[in-house]
Amino acid sequence: MADLRIELAGIQSPNPFWLASAPPTNTGYQVQRAFEAGWGGAVWKTLGDPIVNVTSRFAGLTYNRQTVGFNNIELITDRPLEVNLKEMKEVKRNFPNHTLIASLMMEPDKYRWQELVKAVEDIGVDGLELNFGCPHGMAERGMGSAVGQQPELVQMQTAWVKEVARTPVIVKLTPNITDIRYTARAAVQGGADAVSMINTINSLMGVDLDTWNTIPHVDGKGAHGGYCGPAVKPIALNMVAECARDPLVGVPISGIGGISNWRDVVEFMLMGASGIQVCTAAMLYGFRIVEDMAEGLSNYLDEKGIASVMDIVGKSVQRYSDWGNLNLNYKIVARIDEEYCIHCNRCHIACEDTSHQCIDIVPNGAGKEKLVVREEDCVGCNLCSIVCPIEDCITMVEVPTDLPPQTWKERQAAINS
Numbered sequence: 001m002a003d004l005r006i007e008l009a010g011i012q013s014p015n016p017f018w019l020a021s022a023p024p025t026n027t028g029y030q031v032q033r034a035f036e037a038g039w040g041g042a043v044w045k046t047l048g049d050p051i052v053n054v055t056s057r058f059a060g061l062t063y064n065r066q067t068v069g070f071n072n073i074e075l076i077t078d079r080p081l082e083v084n085l086k087e088m089k090e091v092k093r094n095f096p097n098h099t100l101i102a103s104l105m106m107e108p109d110k111y112r113w114q115e116l117v118k119a120v121e122d123i124g125v126d127g128l129e130l131n132f133g134c135p136h137g138m139a140e141r142g143m144g145s146a147v148g149q150q151p152e153l154v155q156m157q158t159a160w161v162k163e164v165a166r167t168p169v170i171v172k173l174t175p176n177i178t179d180i181r182y183t184a185r186a187a188v189q190g191g192a193d194a195v196s197m198i199n200t201i202n203s204l205m206g207v208d209l210d211t212w213n214t215i216p217h218v219d220g221k222g223a224h225g226g227y228c229g230p231a232v233k234p235i236a237l238n239m240v241a242e243c244a245r246d247p248l249v250g251v252p253i254s255g256i257g258g259i260s261n262w263r264d265v266v267e268f269m270l271m272g273a274s275g276i277q278v279c280t281a282a283m284l285y286g287f288r289i290v291e292d293m294a295e296g297l298s299n300y301l302d303e304k305g306i307a308s309v310m311d312i313v314g315k316s317v318q319r320y321s322d323w324g325n326l327n328l329n330y331k332i333v334a335r336i337d338e339e340y341c342i343h344c345n346r347c348h349i350a351c352e353d354t355s356h357q358c359i360d361i362v363p364n365g366a367g368k369e370k371l372v373v374r375e376e377d378c379v380g381c382n383l384c385s386i387v388c389p390i391e392d393c394i395t396m397v398e399v400p401t402d403l404p405p406q407t408w409k410e411r412q413a414a415i416n417s
């Protein structure tokens with residue numbers, strides 16, 4: 001069976017599955033149960049002050065009765081530091097081979113940051129994660145994403161921590177920024193051993209049509225929250241990939257954002273994450289989702305003949321490039337399998353109204369109609385296969401051309417020469 005152990009910036013873990021700093025890692029009781037269920041690591045709910053919170057806190061975006069997006073306005077831990085430290089110590093004593101990371105947030109004061117680092121390292125954590133990502137509440141007071149949005153603050157506060165830290169330092173970044181590579185680079189310049197991403201995305205889940213209150217609201221008033229869950233996965237995956245292919249980042253990445261199953265785990269690792277963290281999926285379905293994750297990942301690696309999960313880290317990074325490097329002579333077209341088609345015509349409508357008008361409704365020779373793609377006019381946009389409700393009914397197939405691969409830059413050069 002494939003080896004699921006990972007190593008991230010010197011931190012060893014029995015598997016790549018860590019719980020992200022959030023409600024699932026709020027107490028020793030929870031983290032111990034998570035480890036028993038099979039999670040290899042946990043990043044404790046962020047420690048810091050002040051201890052303050054609100055009700056209500058969460059809202060879900062549901063589609064087809066599945067929660068696809070999740071929003072929260074809660075703050076960091078509202079439990080006293082001593083209580084958290086005592087429980088963290090117990091967890092580490094009971095599970096010495098599991099990974100325990102302390103997530104930290106502090107006001108911009110070097111002395112206080114360093115004091116907190118020493119306190120958590122004294123109880124034997126395996127590493128630190130600096131929370132420069134939470135977008136609400138703490139940010140208004142100069143912490144969380146208020147730091148993560150300014151590269152110079154990220155660099156400075158990381159350096160403060162690195163001055164005293166004895167364990168590896170992971171810097172957790174905010175996605176609420178134009179280009180995450182700049183803050184990732186700043187973290188590295190400050191001495192970060194790894195970066196983790198993403199924290200939550202600024203969001204307002206909705207407005208109640210009857211009361212006109214925001215969703216959620218606190219006694220009739222709302223504030224922006226942090227968005228996460230499956231809906232944010234593409235944003236997170238892109239940010240991981242952008243950092244993974246940036247030579248100026250160059251440190252291991254812990255991937256976070258919308259990860260719900262073993263396939264997501266593989267995708268993040270292929271795109272450069274050395275390990276992953278999960279919050280929303282655990283909140284929605286419980287700790288036992290890790291069983292399917294471990295089994296699915298193991299089977300995948302075994303079927304591919306891959307000995308260690310670390311062997312897949314970054315294997316897709318070279319395949320992610322700039323638009324200008326794409327082959328303009330590559331062509332795919334849609335093919336509709338008449339056998340599967342239920343004649344809902346969604347492909348025809350989508351193509352006719354919003355794409356390239358190349359799916360015709362023609363007689364099928366038996367007194368009925370069929371849908372046929374005019375391949376010479378198809379631009380291979382995929383829209384018909386996306387709207388088709390039947391699996392495998394529309395496939396996109398490559399059409400060989402005689403033309404050699406040619407990028408935009410190469411075509412421009414050919415035109416200009």
Ligand SMILES: Cc1cc2nc3c(=O)[nH]c(=O)nc-3n(C[C@H](O)[C@H](O)[C@H](O)COP(=O)(O)O)c2cc1C
Nearest residue numbers: 020021022046072198199228229257258278279280
């Ligand atoms: C209710 C809630 C509370 C959170 N609290 C923290 C926190 O204290 N510290 C932190 O670094 N991230 C916090 N997060 C962000 C998560 O750790 C994670 O980065 C984010 O939810 C994206 O992962 P997901 O899509 O798997 O949920 C919180 C998320 C949620 C939903």
